[in-house]
Amino acid sequence: MIIELSNLRGWTSRKRTKYMAKLKGKVAVVTGASKGIGAAIAEKLGSEGAKVVVNYARDKAGADRVANKIKQSGSEAVSVQADVSKAEDIKKLFAETAAAFGGVDILVNNAGVYEFRPLEALDEAHYHKIFDLNVLGLLLTTKEAVAHMNGQGGSIINVSSIAAKTPAVNSSVYSATKGAVDVISRALALELAPRKIRVNSLSPGATDTEGVHALPEYKNGFEQMAVTRTPLGRMGTAEDIAKAALFLASEDSGWITGEELLVGGGIRL
């Protein structure tokens, strides 16, 4: 009998999702999941049995691709458009989540913008573009997610950055948003602990994504600079970050809250 290898692989991953999954029965919302780190996290959580809400701002095709991959792995997924820097859109995101899957167990605050400017080029528009999504949006999304959690605890993962620890040149505003994310994680970990909701920061080092490739700095030696600073000698992949997100989402990290997990091949300074 000839069994086509690709069919066998699909069957194996579906069987795994059904019987051995770490997140079976959980509902996860991943913001900014149409590409990059968010897409990899959404797929990873889905492959472990979570029902996943794949949020996106503009890239519907990307989000639909991610949702379809999750369905192929044997779980459920929906893609939902919402600009998570806006309170009204955030409400819509969780209304659609409730309609599709009911309550929320896992929130990954991944959506974020990065843009680097020297001090003399700073203005209010630059500040608000980055802070309104990376900080205000994260807080409002968390508020709404917690209101939809079902009283049995939960896990919130805030995607921060190595930039909060070792800011790159011209990154004062972006790095400040990620410093804020780390403090917010610690503060909310305390506040939400009585409800058994864990809150942790996940801080990628330089990671190869569409967003990084689109940076003007990418053409000016960004990758070389990042690799030089990384003891393990390469840029991270979105999959590297997704594996750590799965750890923080699952019971494997059930005794961990208020922590910052740096995932960057040893990058520190």
Ligand SMILES: NC(=O)c1ccc[n+]([C@@H]2O[C@H](COP(=O)([O-])OP(=O)(O)OC[C@H]3O[C@@H](n4cnc5c(N)ncnc54)[C@H](OP(=O)(O)O)[C@@H]3O)[C@@H](O)[C@H]2O)c1
């Ligand atoms: N890549 C790195 O080296 C690195 C390092 C440290 C930390 N991080 C952090 O990791 C996160 C993801 O970075 P990435 O490199 O994967 O980014 P990316 O490739 O640029 O992807 C960004 C994602 O966020 C979504 N998004 C943007 N604005 C949004 C909004 N207002 N509402 C909802 N979704 C929105 C995008 O959706 P659409 O495509 O639909 O617009 C896209 O799915 C960010 O928080 C970033 O700060 C990245």
